[in-house]
Amino acid sequence: MIKESVQAFPISKVRQDFPILHQEVYGKPLVYFDNAASSQKPKVVIDAISDYYNQINSNIHRGVHFLSQQATDAYEAARETIRKHLNAEKSHEIIYTKGTTDGINLVASSLGQGLIKSGDEILVSQLEHHSNIVPWQMLCERSGAVLKVIPINERGELIQAEFEKLLSAKTKLLAVNHISNAMGTINPIKEMIQKAHEYGAWVLIDGAQSVPHMAVDVQDLDADFYTFSGHKLFGPTGVGVLYGKEKLLEMMPPYQGGGEMIAEVSFEKTTYAGLPHKFEAGTPNIAGGIVLAKAIDYVNQIGLDAIGAYENELLHYGTQRLKSQFPDLRIIGEAENKASVISFLLGDIHPYDVGVILDKLGVAVRTGHHCAQPIMQHYGINGTIRASFAFYNTKSEIDQMIDALDRAHNMLA
Amino acid sequence: MPDLKEIQEEIIAEFQMFDDWMQRYEYLIDLGKSLPLIAEEHKLDENIIKGCQSRVWLHAEGEKAAVHFRADSDAILTKGLIALLIRVFDGQPAEAISGANLYFLDEIGLKEHLSPTRANGLLSMVKQMKFYALALQAN
Structure with a gap:
């Protein structure tokens, strides 16, 4: 049931509704994965x-x-x-x-x-x-x-x-x-x-x-x-x-x-x-x-059930790709019941360094403590890299983030 | 010893060799790796400058004629920029530091790292360096 609704999710139409997504930053197509901080606005809004x-x-x-x-x-x-x-x-x-x-x-x-x-x-x-x-x-x-x-x-x-x-x-x-x-x-x-x-x-x-x-x-x-x-x-x-x-x-x-x-x-x-x-x-x-x-x-x-199912698929795809691409990657927060947010660390590289390189490659993520320092204290870390997906994001954008992380990893490790 | 302006010109000339941002950042990363770390005894909480993103430790000593700085950061890009700032400021007279115009960052395309929105501690570090120099001048 859920699978059908995901396949039917009108992603290309949805993306057309968000003018800001169709731009390049530093000559790269923008990948906006900072949705938990603020979401983008459809043209009707x-x-x-x-x-x-x-x-x-x-x-x-x-x-x-x-x-x-x-x-x-x-x-x-x-x-x-x-x-x-x-x-x-x-x-x-x-x-x-x-x-x-x-x-x-x-x-x-x-x-x-x-x-x-x-x-x-x-x-x-x-x-x-x-x-x-x-x-x-x-x-x-x-x-x-x-x-x-x-x-x-x-x-x-x-x-x-x-x-x-x-x-x-x-x-x-x-x-x-x-x-x-x-x-x-x-x-x-x-x-x-x-x-x-x-x-x-x-x-x-x-x-x-x-x-x-x-x-x-x-x-x-x-x-x-x-x-x-x-x-x-x-x-x-x-x-x-x-x-x-x-x-x-x-x-x-x-x-x-x-x-x-x-x-x-x-x-x-x-x-x-x-x-x-x-x-x-x-x-x-x-x-x-x-x-x-x-x-x-x-x-x-669009329907929040369809949105939730589609985002869940992005979450699982992103989690799998990150884990298989980077053996030294650590996901912070692996709750059984989880929204489309992936907080992670890449080896012992500082999140800020990763965030700066990703930005240059067109990928907008959040780095730092996300205004939730008690969580960071619990894990004994200063911050994480956070990719948060909305229903206008795609698997190919996740692929672009993985490529960007790969370059950041090579430069910084 | 070359003055503030001469050192900044030197850095600008070095960065002209790079074709793109990747090379500039790789150079910064190398600089970050080579920066002599601050002595553990100076890596104290009272020497810490807290940015929201990365942390910076700064230790200053010296006299009016020549001020010396040591610094470190937990982020390598921040550390690379610290290396450049220390190269410009270290050993300079207090008066030159407190009134310095750090135009080289703009010229080499790294000015955004010194923006308050970056919250990486660098802007506060520069303020702290100038403040220290100013205090020495008053002595």
């Missing part, structure tokens, strides 16, 4: 940005005039598209943010105003991006709560037995990613959410790396918060989404003050607007929100 500014640009929610209503309708229709995509129950459970980092900071800052207290425990994991560590550390410093860390095994998977040992009546919040940005590990978050709920803890899922690769159903997962960035989902930078359960969002105090988030303001007392506006102070990224919905529509036209 790029065009939608200029359409917005050419046709309906105006401030939303306040104006009585024609353009303002057009922009407001488009912005709120986009919220509804996002709701449907995540299968959230209500569209006011969808809060627009600047991105994943902003969403996490919103929750940490708001919960820190009395909802998480001294002695409470916050659970994160060793797999987290710094943006799902530092806001919680800051909250702990402010509130006197305690941060606990779920360890990983050698394959880069969360040790579930250790996670269960860390859970207790003190656990107030579990904050983990759905997919690790540095290694691609897919975490069993549905089971983890269920276990955390047994102890009455809230759960925030960092979905930055998952939404580009798989369908997410927040009700099925029973996540309390789920947050992601637009730019990793083939949309623009500077816009993201925080899903939160209505009951929780109602209970939480606002994050930032300003226009849009108020019901009534006087110097004696200000009352706040209802959801979602309570968490959306100031003029938002209107174009970003509207265009993000276009990106979601685009992905759904």
